[in-house]
Amino acid sequence: MTKQNKTLEYFQPYVAVVPSNIAFLKYWGKSDEALQWPANDSLSMTLSDLHTKTKAQVSEIPEHQVRLNDQEVFREDKVGQKIFKHLDYLAEQLQTREKLIIESSNSFPTGCGIASSASGLGALTLAAVAAWTASPSLEVLASKGFSMDRLIQWARIGSGSACRSLYGGVVHWHRGSCEKEQTVNQAFDESHWPLMDSVVLFSDAEKSVGSTEAHRSAWTSPLFAPRLASLNSRRDAMLQAIEDKNMKFLGPLIEQETLEMHGVIMSATPSVHYFGAETGKFLAWLRERRTALDLDVYFTLDAGPNVHLIYENHLHERVMQLLQETVDSSRILSDHMGAGPVLTVEEV
Amino acid sequence: MTKQNKTLEYFQPYVAVVPSNIAFLKYWGKSDEALQWPANDSLSMTLSDLHTKTKAQVSEIPEHQVRLNDQEVFREDKVGQKIFKHLDYLAEQLQTREKLIIESSNSFPTGCGIASSASGLGALTLAAVAAWTASPSLEVLASKGFSMDRLIQWARIGSGSACRSLYGGVVHWHRGSCEKEQTVNQAFDESHWPLMDSVVLFSDAEKSVGSTEAHRSAWTSPLFAPRLASLNSRRDAMLQAIEDKNMKFLGPLIEQETLEMHGVIMSATPSVHYFGAETGKFLAWLRERRTALDLDVYFTLDAGPNVHLIYENHLHERVMQLLQETVDSSRILSDHMGAGPVLTVEEV
Structure with a gap:
């Protein structure tokens, strides 16, 4: 992009809202860390209300300005490192030196133990690419050659699970056997089977090791190799259960998996x-x-202490009643299967 | 037993041969260590050739004499402690002060990593009670009031899994909800579904903590409580799979369990x-x-590194051919589902 084609449009704020997702078949362990190659396929449900909203705006400043939940973060910060590294990576792909003003916030309370890297890096990818290419919608992005397939590959470099948040419904991240086959697709759209995810928050005081480091250690577990050898059949069984809308079949599989x-x-x-x-x-x-x-309610946990309860929408009231027996309602965040990311432009 | 009724019979050697067993649904963790109360039901297959043969003979000596695999063991020895403690317990039940000469040997190489406590304590229980009561068969034992039910309760005090070796076929140890319900029964006899167990021996160098201590720590694992809550449905599924002789259903259950x-x-x-x-x-x-x-061959492991391969008898040759690809035949011990213990008397 040369100075000449810079219109007012170019400097508008582009806003991406990207939901979090909860995996039924987990992404855990990498075959190759440098290539971000997952050790296995994963399957997830994209959420709706638990999301990250990220605004990106091109500006003539010497360095990116990043605000995260109303706090400025810098290149040297622990959380800033990941964001700036990803911005550098995206800028290299687009061959741009333009700097961005980024404002990002989560719809869920910060530090409540919800992993925000999927929605966060997904939203960062969409908003930054939209701003640098002055694309006010996913359709315009696609028309300029930035197809969802391409955006997904970029998002997963920032955070593996982010790639699954770029579609709604039930999403399948294929490990594949060659790079071309490491794809992400929507297995079922959000209207196929309305499911809910209610998160019960527990203290995360025990989380002493970050998930990146823990990921890395997967191969040191003697359980990892036999686990990997069985995951394709579990994946097929889960897809069948979702197709059949059979919670009594799906539930035990997701619990066993976690x-x-x-x-x-x-x-x-x-x-x-x-x-x-x-x-x-x-x-x-x-x-x-x-x-x-x-009552068909089943649990899954990510790399943290919080319990995600998965069940069909119509059971919501009964599940809330059940939880009242033992959990304070302030510790519950309920969400449902959503339609995926939204990209807009904020008029200035 | 008074001096007067002591006939020659009383001083004969009574010989019990008790096979090992391999659990499909594992006994792991106790609800109460003092009462030897298992945390859950277990299900096992009784083997045949992998067994312990124990000879017990009353003798007018001041202390029991115990030989294990041709080595004398003493009350103070690590392995001797368990044996003498169990002999003391049995003597108390029978209110006898007579001492025994015990000779015990395993049909499998010592130290090869096969757990011998099930067959060992099972055979010790049968042989000692037979000698003290001059009972040359299980029928005579029963006629004297030492029913299998009673012997099983005594054997499980010596070693939990020993109680499952006192029946042939597929054996179910019920946890029960009161002491009377902590029973053991034969779920299927050995003719119902002929299965094999081929053990692949791996180094046991990593076994740094004994299974008694490891058992004790079960409750410290955060996975233990959710595991226990799911075991009854797994038990029912396994019993159904065995009734149906359906290895494609049973196999994944036993692997998941282990x-x-x-x-x-x-x-x-x-x-x-x-x-x-x-x-x-x-x-x-x-x-x-x-x-x-x-090829329907499935694995299970006890508290050790050795792999038990479970499959139907008619697949034996194909399984051995498969193993040749990666395992030296000297590391394989093959056995099949057996009929349970044998009690005899050796004429002197």
Whole structure:
């Protein structure tokens, strides 16, 4: 982009809203860290209300200005490193030296233990590319050659799970056997099977090791190789269960998957315990209560202590009633399957 | 028993042969250590050739004489402690002060990594009670009031898993909800579904923590409570799969069960790794090869690095051919589902 074609449009703020996602089949462990090659396929449900909103605006300043949840972050900060590194990567892809003013905020309380890297890096990718290319919508981006496929590959360089947040509904990230095959697609759209995810927040005091480091250690667990060898059949079973809208089949698969992932994490070197006895007790309580009530609500956990409860929309009231037995309502964040990212432009 | 009724019979050697067993649904963790109360039901297959043969003979000596695999063991020895403690317990139940000469040997090489406590304590229980009561068969024992139910309760005090070796076929140890309900029964006899267990021996160099101590730590794993809450449905599914003789259904259940148990063990405090990368790699290899060959062979591991391969008898030759690809035949011990213990008397 030369100085000459810079119109007012170019300096407008471009706004991306990208939801978080919760994986049923987890992304854990990489085959190649430099190439960001996941060790296995993953499957997730894109959320709606739990999202990151990121505004990016080209400006004639010497360095990017980044504000995250109303706090300025710098290149040297721990959280800033990841953001600036990704901005550098995107700028290199677009061969631009223009700097951006970035404002990003999460719809969920900061530090509440919800992983924000999927929505955060997804929104950063969309907003930055939109600003640098003066593209006010996903359609315009595509017409300029920035197809969703391309944006997804860029987003996953920032954070693997971010690539799954760029579609709505149920999303399948294929590991593939060659680079061309490492693709992401929507397996089912958000209207296929309305599901909810209610997050029960537990203390994250035990999270002593960051997920990047823990990811790296996956191969040191003796459980990791046998786990990988079984994941393709679990993936196929999950896809079938979602196609059939069969929660009694899907539920046990997602619980088995999450306990196995945590088994790998805890048995790796270093051994990491993302959840402790309080969460463990809650999971046992849930299994017992749902059997007693014949209520199809199932759990999954990411690399943290919070429990995501997955169930069909029409059960929401009953699930909330059940949770009242043991959890304070201030510790629950409810969300549902959503339609994916939105890109707009803010008129100035 | 008074001096007067002591006939020659009383001083004969009574011989019990008790096979080992391999659990499909594992006994791991106790609700109460003093009462030897298992945290969950377990299900196992009784083996045949892998057994312990124990001879017990009343003798007018001041202390029991115990020989194990041709080595004398004493009350103070690590392995002797468990044996003498159990002899003291049995003597108390029978209110006898008579001493025994015990000779015990395993049909499998000592120190090869096969757990011998199930067959060992089972055979010790049967042989000692037979000698003290001059009972040359299980029928005579029962006629004297020492029913299998009673012997089983005594054997499980010596070693939990020993109680499952006192029946042949597929055996179900019920946790129960009161003491009367902590029973053991034969779920299917050995003719119902002829299965094999071929053990692949790996180095046990990593076994740094004994299984008694590791058992004790089960509750410290955050995975233990959610595991327990799901075991009854897994037990029911396994019993159904065995009734249906459906290996494609049973196999994944037993693999899931063993990886979950090891996940608990590895995530407990202290963290124990009973198997390492070599075994893990073998398990992944097995899963991949059996898919490629469509060969129904499944793995399970006890608290050690050795892999038990479970399959239907008619597949034995194909399984051995498969193993030749990666394992030296000297590291394989093959056995099949057996009929349970045998009690005889050796004429002197």
